[in-house]
Amino acid sequence: MQPTPDSLWADVLAVRQQQPLVHNITNFVVMNYNANALLALGAAPVMAHAREEVVDMAGIAQALVLNIGTLEPRWIESMRLALQKARERGIPVVLDPVGAGATPYRNQAVAELLEAGNPTVLRGNASEILSVAGVAAATRGVDSSAASDDAVRAARELASRLDAVVCVSGATDHVLAPDGRHARLSNGHVWMTRVTGVGCSASALIGAFSAVQPDAFHATTAAMAYLGVVGEVAAEQVQAAGRGVGQLQIALLDGLQLLDAATFLARLRLQTGN
Amino acid sequence: MQPTPDSLWADVLAVRQQQPLVHNITNFVVMNYNANALLALGAAPVMAHAREEVVDMAGIAQALVLNIGTLEPRWIESMRLALQKARERGIPVVLDPVGAGATPYRNQAVAELLEAGNPTVLRGNASEILSVAGVAAATRGVDSSAASDDAVRAARELASRLDAVVCVSGATDHVLAPDGRHARLSNGHVWMTRVTGVGCSASALIGAFSAVQPDAFHATTAAMAYLGVVGEVAAEQVQAAGRGVGQLQIALLDGLQLLDAATFLARLRLQTGN
Amino acid sequence: MQPTPDSLWADVLAVRQQQPLVHNITNFVVMNYNANALLALGAAPVMAHAREEVVDMAGIAQALVLNIGTLEPRWIESMRLALQKARERGIPVVLDPVGAGATPYRNQAVAELLEAGNPTVLRGNASEILSVAGVAAATRGVDSSAASDDAVRAARELASRLDAVVCVSGATDHVLAPDGRHARLSNGHVWMTRVTGVGCSASALIGAFSAVQPDAFHATTAAMAYLGVVGEVAAEQVQAAGRGVGQLQIALLDGLQLLDAATFLARLRLQTGN
Numbered sequence: 116m117q118p119t120p121d122s123l124w125a126d127v128l129a130v131r132q133q134q135p136l137v138h139n140i141t142n143f144v145v146m147n148y149n150a151n152a153l154l155a156l157g158a159a160p161v162m163a164h165a166r167e168e169v170v171d172m173a174g175i176a177q178a179l180v181l182n183i184g185t186l187e188p189r190w191i192e193s194m195r196l197a198l199q200k201a202r203e204r205g206i207p208v209v210l211d212p213v214g215a216g217a218t219p220y221r222n223q224a225v226a227e228l229l230e231a232g233n234p235t236v237l238r239g240n241a242s243e244i245l246s247v248a249g250v251a252a253a254t255r256g257v258d259s260s261a262a263s264d265d266a267v268r269a270a271r272e273l274a275s276r277l278d279a280v281v282c283v284s285g286a287t288d289h290v291l292a293p294d295g296r297h298a299r300l301s302n303g304h305v306w307m308t309r310v311t312g313v314g315c316s317a318s319a320l321i322g323a324f325s326a327v328q329p330d331a332f333h334a335t336t337a338a339m340a341y342l343g344v345v346g347e348v349a350a351e352q353v354q355a356a357g358r359g360v361g362q363l364q365i366a367l368l369d370g371l372q373l374l375d376a377a378t379f380l381a382r383l384r385l386q387t388g389n
Numbered sequence: 390m391q392p393t394p395d396s397l398w399a400d401v402l403a404v405r406q407q408q409p410l411v412h413n414i415t416n417f418v419v420m421n422y423n424a425n426a427l428l429a430l431g432a433a434p435v436m437a438h439a440r441e442e443v444v445d446m447a448g449i450a451q452a453l454v455l456n457i458g459t460l461e462p463r464w465i466e467s468m469r470l471a472l473q474k475a476r477e478r479g480i481p482v483v484l485d486p487v488g489a490g491a492t493p494y495r496n497q498a499v500a501e502l503l504e505a506g507n508p509t510v511l512r513g514n515a516s517e518i519l520s521v522a523g524v525a526a527a528t529r530g531v532d533s534s535a536a537s538d539d540a541v542r543a544a545r546e547l548a549s550r551l552d553a554v555v556c557v558s559g560a561t562d563h564v565l566a567p568d569g570r571h572a573r574l575s576n577g578h579v580w581m582t583r584v585t586g587v588g589c590s591a592s593a594l595i596g597a598f599s600a601v602q603p604d605a606f607h608a609t610t611a612a613m614a615y616l617g618v619v620g621e622v623a624a625e626q627v628q629a630a631g632r633g634v635g636q637l638q639i640a641l642l643d644g645l646q647l648l649d650a651a652t653f654l655a656r657l658r659l660q661t662g663n
Numbered sequence: 664m665q666p667t668p669d670s671l672w673a674d675v676l677a678v679r680q681q682q683p684l685v686h687n688i689t690n691f692v693v694m695n696y697n698a699n700a701l702l703a704l705g706a707a708p709v710m711a712h713a714r715e716e717v718v719d720m721a722g723i724a725q726a727l728v729l730n731i732g733t734l735e736p737r738w739i740e741s742m743r744l745a746l747q748k749a750r751e752r753g754i755p756v757v758l759d760p761v762g763a764g765a766t767p768y769r770n771q772a773v774a775e776l777l778e779a780g781n782p783t784v785l786r787g788n789a790s791e792i793l794s795v796a797g798v799a800a801a802t803r804g805v806d807s808s809a810a811s812d813d814a815v816r817a818a819r820e821l822a823s824r825l826d827a828v829v830c831v832s833g834a835t836d837h838v839l840a841p842d843g844r845h846a847r848l849s850n851g852h853v854w855m856t857r858v859t860g861v862g863c864s865a866s867a868l869i870g871a872f873s874a875v876q877p878d879a880f881h882a883t884t885a886a887m888a889y890l891g892v893v894g895e896v897a898a899e900q901v902q903a904a905g906r907g908v909g910q911l912q913i914a915l916l917d918g919l920q921l922l923d924a925a926t927f928l929a930r931l932r933l934q935t936g937n
Contacts, residue, residue, distance in 0.1 A: 144694045144710050146418045146459075150585035155634050160585070161488070162418050165461045168494035175491065185694075187713045214709070217723065220716035309920070311698035311708070360703050361916025368635025372583070420692045420733075424859035429908050434859070435762070436692050439735045442768035449765065642909025646857070 117387040118298060118336045120380050126328045126337035127379070131157035135326030138176035139319060140164045140194050142184025142213065145312030148364070152316040155371035156341075158323035169193045173200040177326035180319050181234070183224050184213035191224050195231040202232040207325035207334075210234035211318035216246030229277070235331045237273065238282040238318045241266035248273045263287065271297075280331045284317060288339045292332035300336070301384040302343030304350035309360040310367065317342050320371075336385075344382045345370035391661040392572060392610045394654050400602045400611035401653070405431035409600030412450035413593060414438045414468050416458025416487065419586030422638070426590040429645035430615075432597035443467045447474040451600035454593050455508070457498050458487035465498050469505040476506040481599035481608075484508035485592035490520030503551070509605045511547065512556040512592045515540035522547045537561065545571070554605045558591060562613045566606035574610070575658040576617030578624035583634040584641065591616050594645075610659075618656045619644035665935040666846060666884045668928050674876045674885035675927070679705035683874030686724035687867060688712045688742050690732025690761065693860030696912070700864040703919035704889075706871035712738055717745040725874035726754055728867050729782070731772050732761035739772050743779040750780040755873035755882075758782035759866035764794030777825070783879045785821065786830040786866045789814035796821045811835065819845075828879045832865060836887045840880035848884070849932040850891030852898035857908040858915065865890050868919075884933075892930045893918035 116122070136159045141149055146162055153160035163172040166189065173179050179201040181194045201208045212225045225247055228234075237247065241262035248269035267289050270281040274291040283289045288300040307313045320338040328334035349366035353359070390396070410433045415423055420436055427434035437446040440463065447453050453475040455468045475482045486499045499521055502508075511521065515536035522543035541563050544555040548565040557563045562574040581587045594612040602608035623640035627633070664670070684707045689697055694710055701708035711720040714737065721727050727749040729742045749756045760773045773795055776782075785795065789811050796817035815837050818829040822839040831837045836848040855861045868886040876882035897914035901907070 142710075143417055143691055144698050147421060147585060147695060150418050151635070151638065154583045154585055161491070162416075162459055163488075163492070164459060165494065167462065168460070168492040171492035171494065185710055185712060186716070188715065214711075217709070218711070218716040218719035220713065220719065309702045311695060311702055357921075359917030359920040361699070361913040361920070364699065364916070365635040365639060365913060368638070369633030372633040372635070373631075417691055421695060421859060424692050425909070425912065428857045428859055435765070436690075436733055437762070437766070438733060439768065441736065442734070442766040445766035445768065639909040639913060642912070643907030646907040646909070 116330070116333070117296065118333050118385070120383050120385065122333065123337040123340050124376050124379055126324050126334060127341055129327040130323050133327045134159050135177035135323055136161060136175065137178045137180060137319065137322045137326060138163065138172050138197065139180045139182070140169065140190065140197060141180065141182035141315060144184055145315040148312040149316050149319040151368055152371055153319055153323055155368040156320060156323055164190055164193050166193050166196060169197040170200045173197040174204065176206060178207045178209070178322040180209045180211070180322040181228065182211040182213055182315055182318060183221060184315065186221065186224050191227055194228055198228060198232045207235040207322065207331060209236045209238060209318050209322045209325065211315055212237070212239050212243050212247050213315065215239065215243040222246065233277045233279050235325060236280045236282065236321050236335050237277065238284060238321060240314065241283055241285055244270050244273065244281065244283045280335050282335050282339060284314060284339065288343065290332060290336045290339060295389045296332050297388050298336040299386040300339050300343050302340070302347045302382060304347050306350045306360055306363055307346045310364045313367065340383055340385060341374070341379070344379050345374050347382065348374070348378060390604070390607070391570065392607050392659070394657050394659065396607065397611040397614050398650050398653055400598050400608060401615055403601040404597050407601050408433050409451035409597055410435060410449065411452045411454060411593065411596045411600065412437065412446050412471065413454045413456070414443065414464065414471060415454060415456035415589060418458055419589040422586040423590050423593040425642055426645055427593055427597055429642040430594060430597055438464055438467050440467050440470065443471040444474045447471040448478065450480060452481045452483070452596040454483045454485070454596040455502065456485040456487055456589055456592060457495060458589060460495065460498055465501055468502055472502060472506045481509040481596065481605060483510045483512065483592050483596045483599065485589055486511065486513050486517050486521050487589065489513065489517040496520065507551045507553050509599060510554045510556065510595050510609050511551065512558060512595060514588065515557055515559055518544050518547065518555065518557045554609050556609050556613060558588060558613065562617065564606060564610045564613060569663045570606050571662050572610040573660040574613050574617050576614070576621045576656060578621050580624045580634055580637055581620045584638045587620070587641065614657055614659060615648070615653070618653050619648050621656065622648070622652060664878070664881070665844065666881050666933070668931050668933065670881065671885040671888050672924050672927055674872050674882060675889055677875040678871050681875050682707050683725035683871055684709060684723065685726045685728060685867065685870045685874065686711065686720050686745065687728045687730070688717065688738065688745060689728060689730035689863060692732060693863040696860040697864050697867040699916055700919055701867055701871055703916040704868060704871055712741050714741050714744060717741045718748045721745040721748040722752065724754060726757070726870040728757045728759070728870040729776065730759040730761055730863055730866060731769060732863065734769065734772050739775055742776055746776060746780045755783040755870065755879060757784045757786065757866050757870045757873065759863055760785070760787050760791050760795050761863065763787065763791040770794065781825045781827050783873060784828045784830060784869050784883050785825065786832065786869060788862065789831055789833055792818050792821065792829065792831045828883050830883050830887060832862060832887065836891065838880060838884045838887060843937045844880050845936050846884040847934040848887050848891050850888070850895045850930060852895050854898045854908055854911055855894045858912045861915065888931055888933060889922070889927070892927050893922050895930065896922070896926060
């Protein structure tokens, strides 16, 4: 089914009510912020990365989120183990290939993870998605509007090849399903790129939404729609108060907790198609 | 002696004046927030976890705080070494068994740490304390009001068995001493559970209070009382301003720095007994 | 050349315009805050520490920042590799010897790093700089006003010996160049010492300024001047609003983004000489 504003909001309510346990193996920079984002949303985060316990933790979680932002070899091994357990149990897996294309090591890490099992959802910015798709190598210096179009094509092919939902985030967020569905979301605010971990939080939120909504395309669209509206409203409030990106970091968490249906439905800019 | 509101406030003043150096070996998620909580309180935090230096750092600190939130084998080894050094020097050790009961690895880690030496104070939520006590295995899905009563019984026995103060935090915080003293604190606010690291900060604050107050039961009660009142006032202010749990995270730090005696004494809900 | 208020402000504008990529190998406590500080300033932070990728990351960055706050042996190895690559490419390297003097391990780590190559800028507080200079051993308990004078002498000698800019931060920040130039900055606010990671952020900002200003003495002075004025204004606003050090943490980020030339020029307290 194609998402509608009302069906997306229903996912928000489902997360708030079901409080899914989301297991994150994520980077050091955003661990705190992503945990707070999940808590603000109403989900239950757990961060655990040791080889000795990731299989057990993935065994009790409702979703798994893998983020390669500050990699080490042992972490990749843990991610592989957790990914396999999650696939075995049928819980959704979100992969965030942070910085893919920036170094050969990141590319190799992504390749190893994809070899261990396909994610349910892959989310990155244009250059990361292009890199995972093998289209471009350089993560810095890619012209972003050109990259956005290129990335949609690459994302569509990746979605099909990996049998996974692929989300390219940017000024417009694109969500591509393996069955050809395509959602475009045009909320958000440029200041969101000046708070570290907002992209990573998007991936964490997708984990929470996927835990309560079995249609991963719908869940991913809901997460991106919610974060986009929250961020847009927060940035406007922060600017109106003469504050900056420090305050935005906090206002985003407030909004994740408090955004109401009326504001969400009035603000949402969603286009769906194939 | 039994704590009184005035004697608890005296501990707050002692921390502010003496600025104890608190050595934390804690998890990645809360390192920043706990350091800021200790600084706001007036203590001096240091975070160090390498096997190569933990003994030296524990050798100059006034208290040691161990937190197993994002474990790895090397970290457990460092915690054991620091714990032994702290016991040898007679400085207080606080153990926070984050997620005990969630995975076998966490249970084993707690067992290894307890084998290396008893902590001065053990602080956790009901299911963590039950797990350490060997009463229940599942950290998720335990009914919390039932668990609270069970946990008090288990905590009392643990306090005796470990010759340590045991604190069960929740809607009511219970502090149990090996000599049978029992303090109940009923401040706080449910939103405090939606900011990551508040429980871990409680453990860090207990470290700071224990550094200046040799009666660990009194120190633990003071730390929990202070945080409870700070959190309650902060949450009310945040809600009155139409803000959410993002802002609460910041308001908690403000309150740790600025709470005054009048507010503390007027708000405190303390029951003591045996 | 000696820095002037106008030439320092020009560096601020250059960072905002050029958005230099700053590679940080830093400690767990401040990773998030330093990334946000760099983003607020207008720079592009990347955090990466694995031996497998630090050389590649240092190979695309415009500056490298090394911070030993939460050391481990593998991290020191990565820092050495990245430092060598940065020296080879001629990009600036900032070294922050956090806690030097507190444990033998930290001293040894600093020695190993200096053996791998001199930094472009070394920044620490008085006791850290004294420790690196071999003047004093104890990082805690040094009387700070006495230390400040001693540290300037030691810093001057270190600057010459390492052929590096040395910055001693404190109530007055001192910046010493190998050619004998000396800048004194008297902005800032004592509350800045009660937010974890502000010193580390200073080092990260120096990285960003050094990336756009080839005179490392000028760049370091610009970074410290900017942070000092931002912090002073932020602390005054926070106090006027009855808030505390939690809010200061956020207001500092806002200020890093939004401080304007008029405020900077009106507030700056700079003395230059030899």
